[in-house]
Amino acid sequence: MNFSEETKDSIRRFAREQAGRHLSSAELSYFEQLGRKSGQTKEKLLKQMAKFKLTSDQTMEARDDLTLYMSDYVADLMEQGHTEKEALRLAKQALASDSQSDQAADLQDKYMRYYLDRDPAVDETIGLYYAGFLMLGLVLGIVGGIFLALYVFPDRFWPSLIFTSLLGVLAGLACGMLKHASTVSKK
Amino acid sequence: MLSSQAVSGIDNLSEMLKGVLEGMILQIISKEEIYGYEIVKRLNGLGLTGIVEGTVYTVLVRIEKNKLVTITKKPSALGPPRKFYTLNERGREELALFWEKWAFLSERIEYLKQDGSGKNEL
Numbered sequence: 001m002n003f004s005e006e007t008k009d010s011i012r013r014f015a016r017e018q019a020g021r022h023l024s025s026a027e028l029s030y031f032e033q034l035g036r037k038s039g040q041t042k043e044k045l046l047k048q049m050a051k052f053k054l055t056s057d058q059t060m061e062a063r064d065d066l067t068l069y070m071s072d073y074v075a076d077l078m079e080q081g082h083t084e085k086e087a088l089r090l091a092k093q094a095l096a097s098d099s100q101s102d103q104a105a106d107l108q109d110k111y112m113r114y115y116l117d118r119d120p121a122v123d124e125t126i127g128l129y130y131a132g133f134l135m136l137g138l139v140l141g142i143v144g145g146i147f148l149a150l151y152v153f154p155d156r157f158w159p160s161l162i163f164t165s166l167l168g169v170l171a172g173l174a175c176g177m178l179k180h181a182s183t184v185s186k187k
Numbered sequence: 188m189l190s191s192q193a194v195s196g197i198d199n200l201s202e203m204l205k206g207v208l209e210g211m212i213l214q215i216i217s218k219e220e221i222y223g224y225e226i227v228k229r230l231n232g233l234g235l236t237g238i239v240e241g242t243v244y245t246v247l248v249r250i251e252k253n254k255l256v257t258i259t260k261k262p263s264a265l266g267p268p269r270k271f272y273t274l275n276e277r278g279r280e281e282l283a284l285f286w287e288k289w290a291f292l293s294e295r296i297e298y299l300k301q302d303g304s305g306k307n308e309l
Contacts, residue, residue: 062248064267065223069244071265072224094241109249 003074007084011070014092019062070095126183130176134169141168201242204235209246210285216256217274217282223247247272255281 003011070091077087145164149157215221215229227243250256255278263269274282 065270066244068263068265068267068269069223073227073240076224076228091240095244096241 003071004084007074007088010088011067011074011091014095015063015066015070018096019059019066066095122183126180129179129183130173133175133179134172137168137170137172137175138165139168141165141171144168200235205242207285207289208242209250210282210289212243212246212250213255213274213278213282213285216250216272217279220259220271220273222269222271250278253277253281 073091073094074084074087077090078084082090141164142161144167145161148164149160153160211230212226215226221229223244226247227240230243250272251258255275256272257275259271259273260268261271
């Protein structure tokens with residue numbers, strides 16, 4: 001069935017607006033990931049660029065799909081006796097993807113997949129890294145504090161010890177966080 | 188076969204359909220190579236008129252994203268190539284699981300209907 005240019009334009013515009021919403025946000029977030037990983041090597045950067053290109057292709061493909069699907073639907077409605085304008089209005093109403101129930105179902109799906117994919121061994125490993133780094137930091141802090149108190153501030157033993165111990169704990173916590181981030185991103 | 192008049196008289200059918208629409212679509216795809224809107228027509232043929240057009244597209248996107256189908260692109264008169272779907276191995280497994288769940292659920296619902304109370308174990 002042939003549509004007027006106005007209807008074709010309207011379908012194309014609708015597909016451009018709505019196609020991205022039908023894809024999950026996870027598939028559109030590679031640009032953000034690219035930004036976060038800016039410190040990585042050129043090879044890794046190129047891989048991310050390839051992923052971004054893929055995402056872009058997916059969005060284009062989704063637009064084409066929605067355009068065709070909507071055209072079929074409009075043609076079907078016209079065959080049922082609706083005017084072109086009315087058919088277009090009904091199709092837009094039916095195919096808009098911004099309803100709260102769609103978003104809720106999508107979110108539920110994402111959370112379910114997230115929890116199903118979680119591996120208890122990874123959580124245990126992360127916990128052990130935190131504990132290990134904290135203990136290491138504390139020990140190094142205490143040792144550093146003793147040296148500082150003995151050779152630099154002999155009249156302020158306890159303040160020096162407490163200060164360096166706190167620094168050690170903080171450094172351990174920071175290392176734990178970095179390892180946590182690295183483990184999660186590898187997973 | 189159900190008539191569309193009979194079905195449209197039932198409220199909240201779309202809510203009930205949400206849980207089973209994916210399985211129904213997988214079943215339709217399992218029979219032959221088919222494109223998106225043709226699936227809508229098949230569902231309309233079952234009497235599900237007016238309640239599936241909007242949701243079938245979303246379900247198709249999900250099915251594709253979950254890699255349950257193999258896609259073949261063919262030229263279309265409307266411009267962009269048209270996607271035709273066939274079920275792959277993963278899709279067949281998902282469909283078998285759907286029918287298992289359906290058998291379990293329908294058996295218990297039917298039992299509840301006959302028994303009336305649900306007090307007696309099946």
